[in-house]
Amino acid sequence: MRGGPFMTHTLAGIDMALWDITGKLWGVPVHRLLGGPARDKVLMYPPPKATKVGSGPQPISATPQLIEQHVRSIENARKQVGPDGIVMFDAHCALPPPFLIQLAAAIQPYDVLYIEEPAVPGNIEVFKRLKQHISIPLAVGEQARTIWDVIGYLQEGCADILQVDCAHTGGISQFRKIATLGEAYQVPLAPHCVTSDLGATASLHVSAAIPLFLIHEYYPSISPPGLVRKDWTIDKDGYASLPNRPGIGCDIDEAKLAELAKHPSPPEWPTRGRLPDGPRPRRVLPLVRDAARGRGDHRVRLRRGRGDGGRSPALGRPRGVSAVGAGRGAARDSRGHPRHPSRLTPRTSPRPSWPAGPPISGPRSSPTA
Numbered sequence: 001m002r003g004g005p006f007m008t009h010t011l012a013g014i015d016m017a018l019w020d021i022t023g024k025l026w027g028v029p030v031h032r033l034l035g036g037p038a039r040d041k042v043l044m045y046p047p048p049k050a051t052k053v054g055s056g057p058q059p060i061s062a063t064p065q066l067i068e069q070h071v072r073s074i075e076n077a078r079k080q081v082g083p084d085g086i087v088m089f090d091a092h093c094a095l096p097p098p099f100l101i102q103l104a105a106a107i108q109p110y111d112v113l114y115i116e117e118p119a120v121p122g123n124i125e126v127f128k129r130l131k132q133h134i135s136i137p138l139a140v141g142e143q144a145r146t147i148w149d150v151i152g153y154l155q156e157g158c159a160d161i162l163q164v165d166c167a168h169t170g171g172i173s174q175f176r177k178i179a180t181l182g183e184a185y186q187v188p189l190a191p192h193c194v195t196s197d198l199g200a201t202a203s204l205h206v207s208a209a210i211p212l213f214l215i216h217e218y219y220p221s222i223s224p225p226g227l228v229r230k231d232w233t234i235d236k237d238g239y240a241s242l243p244n245r246p247g248i249g250c251d252i253d254e255a256k257l258a259e260l261a262k263h264p265s266p267p268e269w270p271t272r273g274r275l276p277d278g279p280r281p282r283r284v285l286p287l288v289r290d291a292a293r294g295r296g297d298h299r300v301r302l303r304r305g306r307g308d309g310g311r312s313p314a315l316g317r318p319r320g321v322s323a324v325g326a327g328r329g330a331a332r333d334s335r336g337h338p339r340h341p342s343r344l345t346p347r348t349s350p351r352p353s354w355p356a357g358p359p360i361s362g363p364r365s366s367p368t369a
Contacts, residue, residue, distance in 0.1 A: 008145040008170045015171025016202045016248060023247035030202070030248055034176060034209035041239040042207050044218045048238055050086035051077050052116075055094045062099035071106045078110040086215065088139075090116040097130055104134040113215070114139040114161050114190070121149070127158035139163045142192045146170060147177050154185045161214060165192040166203035175203070179210040188212035194219065197228035198250050201243050204232065208242050216240070227256050 023030045031037050046052060053073045058066065070089070077087045089112050091100060100118055114137040119126045121143050131138060137160035144150050144164055153159035162182045166175040179189050189210060191203050200218050207213050218240070229251040232241045243249035 005145060005168065008174075009168060012167050012169065012171035012174075012199075015173050016166075016199075019172045019202070019205075020247035027246050029242070029244050029246060030172065030205040031208040031242065034172075034206065037208040037242055038211050039208060039213070041235075041241055042204055042213070043215045044234055044238050044240050045086065045088070045215055046219075048236065049081050049084070050088070050215065050238060051081055052088040052090055053077050054090040055092050057092075057094055061094070061096050067099055067103050067106065070103055074107045074110050074112060083111075086113050087111065088113050088116060091118050093117050093120040097126060100130065101133045104136050108136070112136050116163060117142055124152050124156055124158065127153065128156055131158050137161055139190055141178075144169065144178075146174055147181055150178050150181060154181065154187060159185075159187055161190050162187055163190050163192045165194070166206060167195045167199040168192075172202055172206055175206045176210070179206060179212070183210070183212055186212070188214045190214040191216050193217040194222065196223040197230050198223075198248070198252065201228075201230055201232065201248050201250050204240060204243055205248065224256070224260055227253055227260065229253070 019030050019033070023033060026033070043050075053070070055070060060066075074087060074089060078085075081087060087110060089103075089107070095103065095118075097119065100115070104115065115134065116139045118130050118134075118138050118140070121140075127138070127140065138158065139161040140153050140159045141150055141162045141164040144153075144162075146169060150159070150162060150164065153162075159182075162178060164175065164178050166172060169175050169178060175191075182189060189207065189212065191207055193200050193203050193216060195203075197220070203216065207216050218234075230243065231245050231249050232243045234240045
C-alpha cells in the first residue's frame, strides 16, 4: 500500500470491485458488510446550504490586499448560505503560514467550518505551527494515501478533520481503516471526492457506516450523463440517501463507456494551475502525445544554448543533454543507452558493498544443486 498515488489509485479500483462482488454474493449493500449504517442520510456539498471558498496559485504568494479579498469572499459566502449554512475555506496549500494565520484571525466572525489543505504535506512542523495559532479546525489528508500518511497528523494533534479520498487511498478497505484510526483520536471524516458517481457511491458506503462523520464532497458534473446508474438521490436540503442495492449499487453502461473512450478529454497538465508569470509549456504536450502514440523521440530535450561554450544560458547544462537523459554526442552505457547527466561526473563516494557484500567463507552451493 505504500507504492505512491498511482499504485493506490489502481488498488482502489480493485478493492472497490471486490467489495462490490462480495455484496452481490451476499445480497446486501456494502455498508451492511461494514457493520451497518450509523445514519440514514449523508450531508453533501456544494449547495444548497453549504459552499466552499478557495484560494489558489498567485504570482505573489500573498499580500494584505489578497488576504482582504479572501475575507470579503468568505463574508459574501456567509451571506449567501445564511447563519445556519456551512462555509468552508480551501487554502489549496497556496498561502504561506504567516498569511494564513492572519486570514484565520480575520474570518473568525463568519463561523468557517474548517480550513482545507492549510499547507503542503511533508513537513509536520508547518502544520504544528499553524495549529498553535489557528483556532478554526484544520482539515488535512486530501493528498494522504494510506494510514501511514495519516498517523503523523493525528499523533501530533494537527488534524481536526480527515479529508481523505476513497478513490485515492486504496479503496473502501483502506478508507475504513483511516476512519477507525481517526475514531481513536476523536477526529471525524469529511471525505474529499472528485471522482465519478461510482467512486462517490463507494465513498458513501463508508461514510454511512462510520461513527464520526462531518460532510461529504460531491460534484455530479464529473460523471458523463448516463454512464453510471445509481440508486441514491440528494434532497432539497443537501442530504444523500443511502445506496441500498447489493454491492456498491451502481451499474455502468459499458457501451457508452466504450464510446467515451474513443474521445478522451485533453489532459489538464501542465497548463492548469500555472502562475501567470511562469513559463508556458511549448514542446512538452506534443512530445508526450507522440510518445503515447509510439512516434518520435520521447525524451524531452532542452534547447541548445548559443553561448557559454555550448551550454544552455538558462540552465547551464552541456549542449545536447536532455532533462531525463543525454542527447546526441553524450556518453552512453554498454548497451548504447544515453547515460543520465548525474552519471557524467566522477563518483566521489565509495561504491556500496551491497549486493556483493563481504566474501563468504566456506564452500558455496552450486547454482544447479
